Amino acid sequence: MNHMNYFEPEKDTMSSLQHNKIFKYEQDESLKIKYLQIEPTNVCNLNCQFCSRKFKNQAPKHLSLPELERITDQFEEIRFIKLQGLGECFFAPNLADQLAHLKRRYADVRIMCSSNLNYRKTDGEISEVLENLDLLYLSIDGGNKETYERIRRGGDWDTCMATLSQFAKLKREHNEYSLNFIASGDNYRDIASVVRLAEDMGLDEVRINPVQDWTTNNRLTQSQNYCNPEYIEELRKWHFHDSPKCNVIVVGDPCFEYTKCIWPFERVYIDVYGAVFVCVISLDDRWSYGNILRQPLEEIYASQFMKSIRHGLKNNKPPIHCRTCSYKQLAPCLRSVKGDCL
Secondary structure (H helix, E strand, C coil): CCCCCECCCCCCCCCHHHHHHHCCCCCCCCCCECEEEECCECCCCCCCCCCHHHHCCCCCCECCHHHHHHHHCCCCCCCEEEECCCCCHHHCCCHHHHHHHHHHHCCCCEEEEEECCCCCCCHHHHHHHHCCCCEEEEECCCCCHHHHHHHCCCCCHHHHHHHHHHHHHHCCCCCEEEEEEEECCCCHHHHHHHHHHHHHHCCCEEEEEECCCCCCCCHHHCHHHCCCHHHHHHHHHHHCCCCCCCEEEECCCCCCCHHHCCHHHHEEEECCCCEEECCCCCCCHHHEEEECCCCCHHHHHCCHHHHHHHHHHHCCCCCHHHCCCHHHHHHHHHHHHHCCCC
């Protein structure tokens, strides 16, 4: 089988979270795939305020292990794999088998996964998943029952807390846990409660993500509607916060420009049906540029569509679907939080 040029990682002892801290957004024209994100299922039990599932019209599906094997056969060496999509990863019936396959397939790869914590699994089921998992993102968008259940529609706070406690209890030495908090105008006052929760449970990190509009056209996700002085001051406080128990970060690049976008250069997002997308934000079916279960990666990645996108971003002339990029729109707010670019 012919392959593209792939990234050959050097062995290192850095944790996944340490890699996140030093990562630089630089467009690599060698087009070596370093980061692969795969959706293991599109099934979810919540209807969250900010979720972009609403614009998709797909039949429920779990990615089968043979399908995952066909996908990974086209990637010889990559550095990071993240199982995440518009569904709840832990609803994939073969999640543990998928993670075991990835660990066997790649000698040195960071495997990440995400969860909404609104389900109950046995200790054995969770331990089987954690065996081959490096980094687990645990999503919680409220610091109390009222806020959480208002934002995570269909979610139950008590179930979330019970599952989070279970994960904390079963955490292994090689596992890292990051508590992911989407900060909006509706919940930013809960950040202190979430940080205390993470510290009390011995989690490694709290990631504060300013909410973004991922093609949902949701007024609540547009920065001009929530990035007020009080919100900015609260995020500034946590950006400069130094916790002795867990790392707290505000995610995002205040200096982001289109010339720093790396997705079409070194990252690939693949949904549960095998559709390949330009980036993780643009998951509208209009922006799928091929299907990896039906086409070779070389053909998809070298298409004229992808070439035009890379050319536009490199020259700071974004194609039409990049012009409303939420990373770009969020940059002014982040400059108020983190400081101006030098």
